[in-house]
Amino acid sequence: MNSTLLRTTALRSALRASAPTAATRAGLAGTTFVRGKATLPDLPYDYGALEPSISGAIMELHHKNHHNTYVTSFNTFSEQIAEAKAKEDITAQIALQPLLNFHGGGHVNHTLFWENLAPTAQGGGEPPSGALAKAINDSYGSLDAFQTKFNAALAGVQGSGWAWLVQDTQTGSVGIKTYANQDPVVGQFRPILGIDAWEHAYYLQYQNRKAEYFKAIWNVINWKAAEKRFQ
Amino acid sequence: MSAPTYTLPPLPYAYDALEPHISAQIMELHHSKHHQTYITNLNAALKTQAEAVHASDITTQVSLQQGIRFNAGGHINHSLFWQNLAPASSGDAKSSAAPQLVKQIKATWGDEDKFRDAFKTALLGIQGSGWGWLVKVETGNEQRLTIVTTKDQDPVVGKGEVPIFGVDMWEHAYYLQYLNGKAAYVENIWNVINWKTAEDRYLGTRADAFKLLKASI
Ligand SMILES: [Fe+2]
Numbered sequence: 391m392n393s394t395l396l397r398t399t400a401l402r403s404a405l406r407a408s409a410p411t412a413a414t415r416a417g418l419a420g421t422t423f424v425r426g427k428a429t430l431p432d433l434p435y436d437y438g439a440l441e442p443s444i445s446g447a448i449m450e451l452h453h454k455n456h457h458n459t460y461v462t463s464f465n466t467f468s469e470q471i472a473e474a475k476a477k478e479d480i481t482a483q484i485a486l487q488p489l490l491n492f493h494g495g496g497h498v499n500h501t502l503f504w505e506n507l508a509p510t511a512q513g514g515g516e517p518p519s520g521a522l523a524k525a526i527n528d529s530y531g532s533l534d535a536f537q538t539k540f541n542a543a544l545a546g547v548q549g550s551g552w553a554w555l556v557q558d559t560q561t562g563s564v565g566i567k568t569y570a571n572q573d574p575v576v577g578q579f580r581p582i583l584g585i586d587a588w589e590h591a592y593y594l595q596y597q598n599r600k601a602e603y604f605k606a607i608w609n610v611i612n613w614k615a616a617e618k619r620f621q
Numbered sequence: 622m623s624a625p626t627y628t629l630p631p632l633p634y635a636y637d638a639l640e641p642h643i644s645a646q647i648m649e650l651h652h653s654k655h656h657q658t659y660i661t662n663l664n665a666a667l668k669t670q671a672e673a674v675h676a677s678d679i680t681t682q683v684s685l686q687q688g689i690r691f692n693a694g695g696h697i698n699h700s701l702f703w704q705n706l707a708p709a710s711s712g713d714a715k716s717s718a719a720p721q722l723v724k725q726i727k728a729t730w731g732d733e734d735k736f737r738d739a740f741k742t743a744l745l746g747i748q749g750s751g752w753g754w755l756v757k758v759e760t761g762n763e764q765r766l767t768i769v770t771t772k773d774q775d776p777v778v779g780k781g782e783v784p785i786f787g788v789d790m791w792e793h794a795y796y797l798q799y800l801n802g803k804a805a806y807v808e809n810i811w812n813v814i815n816w817k818t819a820e821d822r823y824l825g826t827r828a829d830a831f832k833l834l835k836a837s838i
């Protein structure tokens with residue numbers, strides 16, 4: 391990803407140096423976005439592999455339809471924002487920002503979410519170890535106490551949103567934060583483990599009984615993935 | 622110091638009366654579970670608030686505000702929503718049941734189709750959970766119509782605002798039937814909008830629109 395960014399920047403400066411006409415500017419926007427297009431990642435397990443905690447029907451819709459819509463919409467709005475930038479249309483760029491945040495956030499959040507789930511046969515539900523386990527114990531006393539607090543945070547989401555175990559990049563300590571809609575974990579905090587509290591994440595199986603979903607999902611949490619994100 | 626207790630208003634039609642546009646399963650869960658939960662949580666918060674007022678505990682009172690706003694909003698929105706829906710076979714579900722309102726809709730948006738398109742765009746533009754409303758705004762002797770979207774359970778209770786009809790865009794309102802196809806839900810709901818209720822709210826005052834909430838205390 392870093393090298394892609396670098397290449398794009400180098401290409402931009404090269405073209406800027408040759409004083410681009412409107413035509414080459416439009417060409418640049420096209421090239422950049424074909425190259426940098428977001429794509430739907432494959433799930434690292436089958437749709438039915440998280441049953442009975444999360445049904446195969448939910449996983450398939452969630453991945454193939456919901457996540458994919460965030461991906462295609464993000465690409466559309468990225469392209470529009472590049473066009474607005476090329477035209478030096480500042481108000482259009484600003485107007486597109488919330489759409490980029492929403493759909494880009496949806497893409498980032500779901501990508502992290504699929505990784506931090508795993509079937510029990512592949513380690514789902516196995517408690518964390520090492521430095522992350524220690525950080526959780528230091529902050530919450532025990533894994534059980536942490537999960538109780540996390541589930542209370544999930545239950546407290548008013549509307550659509552996510553709860554995340556985050557690491558404060560300034561202090562290194564962990565904490566629980568909720569985010570509205572598809573707001574991604576960026577800035578001061580690093581995402582370690584996220585749970586989707588949108589109704590589409592559980593409704594076909596749990597309907598209004600969301601507390602049951604919040605309880606069951608811990609059986610398929612991939613703590614190994616969380617440990618890799620923790621620094 | 623006692624707090625009022627709100628109760629679930631009965632639906633003005635059967636759970637299956639909005640089929641095939643909204644399934645009986647959705648209606649039953651939505652009314653008996655989701656709406657009931659807002660009321661249960663609202664009553665609990667109001668009781669705690671009454672105790673905090675009695676005890677002059679101002680920090681508890683302030684900490685309860687967001688929960689009261691959310692759950693009261695959920696109660697207000699759903700109470701208005703059930704009333705602004707009607708079985709498709711009913712005469713109330715035709716826009717001809719709202720001659721005065723339709724006249725102003727045409728004056729505002731050009732024609733009914735343009736209004737429906739604008740309403741649809743607003744509904745599909747909601748990011749996350751929320752509602753879309755047709756609202757009458759009264760300022761002095763003037764009044765106008767506008768389309769408003771609100772997030773989560775924020776209710777339309779601003780000064781001079783009269784909610785004419787609302788559409789619930791939370792996923793629980795359509796997911797069991799429409800899955801991620803919310804555009805189809807938004808299309809089909811026009812078949813079950815209660816234009817008679819809409820006309821009454823349009824011609825009435827703000828207090829008229831909200832009077833059913835008092836009745837359900
Ligand atoms: Fe999701």
Ligand SMILES: [Fe+2]
Binds near residue numbers: 792
């Ligand atoms: Fe939702």
Ligand SMILES: [Fe+2]
Binds near residue numbers: 794
């Ligand atoms: Fe609802």
